[in-house]
Amino acid sequence: MKFLLSNDDGYAAPGLAMLAQTLRRYGEVVVVAPERDRSGASNSLTLDRPLTARRADNGFYFVDGTPTDCVHLAVTGLLDFRPDMIFSGINNGPNMGDDTLYSGTVAAATEGFMLGIPSIAVSLAGHSGKHFASAGKVVAQLVERCLEQPFAQPVLLNVNVPDAPPEQIGEMQVTRLGRRHAAQPVIKSQNPRGETIYWVGPVGAVQDAGAGTDFGCIAANQPSLTPLMLDLTAYGQLDRISTWLHR
Structure with a gap:
């Protein structure tokens, strides 16, 4: 198989190195990742300037753009082959629930x-970054499953793995996204010139973390696998909005 790898933590991130190490056992690996941490970049594309792609000593390409730039550039012009699968990660920190909307990894x-x-987006659901090998083991399980039974059509999967030793992690579960409360207020301070500056506040507390959610799965020390979709149409509101518009 031929794999394209990227992330949002930057090309030097340990999670990316673990991901590449894991996937090299199954085929050819090419890495195209941001030159620096672009966490929270979401699906942004750089359209106001050209991009550059350089190669690091370890063979990874690094791009002066966003995670989306990296994959778009790789597939539409940089590579001389079409990848069989794309993996993003292994992110240092969770990407669950509402957070997936902001995640550069996803x-x-x-x-x-x-x-x-x-x-497939893969995240280590903790902030200590101690057990990337556990996430690597989950990635290996997914690839082996794909080799046994390839996807009939493209899929978008979001995987979160507990930041714990492999022997402490349970069986992977298919989940839905949970939900958070609204984010906390911005944090105000002053720069040396006396101007007010703002830091984005912490994420809100978990609101929906019950059985079957990604939050609930991680709390039970099990890897979470969530299939995602991109159609944002609110189908349940089409008739109501049509009636509202034409009354």
């Missing part, structure tokens, strides 16, 4: 899916 996989390639 965005890189989303771009691959939009280009017609099965794509």
